[in-house]
């Protein structure tokens with residue numbers, strides 16, 4: 322008899338996203354001809370930079386010839402891409418890594434989930450609230466979160482509140498935590514952590530022997546000058562942090578799948594007997610067991626993003642989304658709404674007008690303005706009273722959305 326990983330069953334209780342889906346489906350049934358504007362998506366809309374598309378075309382041609390065919394690639398990824406990452410994403414910030422400290426991934430999500438498989442199931446975890454559900458969900462599958470309480474929280478999770486009163490900046494927990502997930506710039510609040518705040522976390526991690534798992538998926542959107550593009554800009558971070566990055570949002574790679582994970586050689590975790598084990602070789606071994614690498618074609622596309630043309634095309638796409646975000650933010654503020662974020666991410670964290678709950682505001686926007694948003698409560702109890710809007714839409718559609726919200730408000 323095959324027994325189930327029953328932690329899975331706990332996730333089926335987590336039905337907020339399915340409730341949202343049901344509401345959207347019923348909207349579509351009631352208004353089949355409605356012109357719904359999707360400001361609830363995390364997926365980009367602009368096409369790949371042509372330089373990446375061309376490089377992948379070339380890579381496909383390589384694969385079709387015996388002399389340039391590529392089968393299984395190196396487990397850590399091809400050096401042509403790792404070198405480009407080191408040279409462009411780290412060296413300009415004064416950060417030096419060896420190439421064996423970078424692992425090419427197939428997008429951030431898999432590594433965010435899988436990294437916890439090399440860590441014991443009974444580590445305590447700290448998660449900012451609100452936060453993207455993937456950190457909790459993958460921790461639940463590993464049996465790390467305990468049970469779900471009536472209010473939807475998990476018994477073994479230390480929640481780190483990010484609310485208006487602390488400017489959505491997570492405060493250090495009063496107790497020690499084994500693993501903390503940090504996402505900066507943040508989805509859903511849109512807030513990025515400035516250097517002094519990241520420093521606090523690195524110092525906390527050093528003092529408490531905490532592992533920081535840093536999700537930097539949105540780092541390409543950072544505009545603030547005091548905000549690091551990498552946790553490793555902070556002294557001591559390589560002893561305590563893993564950084565997970567992605568080309569999904571910066572370069573439209575959501576459907577191509579490529580990114581990278583940094584596991585520094587200095588980073589260690591403890592064994593029960595008190596020894597220390599380097600995580601880098603452990604992660605390499607895990608990848609050998611569970612993964613056969615990101616495709617040569619995706620990696621060739623990603624390499625091209627670091628060419629001058631690639632960088633320019635990414636810059637233009639980011640400006641496009643950020644202009645949308647700025648325009649929506651300004652318009653909503655002019656309507657008297659409180660709007661956060663939109664400065665270092667294309668995400669806006671909008672306060673629901675009183676007395677609407679997060680879910681009610683979402684429903685009102687859906688049924689009265691035909692705009693799809695995401696209720697903040699889906700990201701944790703601290704998301705109550707907020708919705709998230711994203712700027713991954715055509716400019717004209719964002720303008721239309723603002724008009725509709727104006728009429729509704």
Ligand code: PLP
Nearest residue numbers: 363428429430453508538567569
């Ligand atoms: N991290 C955050 C905060 C995200 O919002 C997302 C996707 O929306 C991901 C990671 C996953 O990105 P990827 O496409 O690289 O798997």
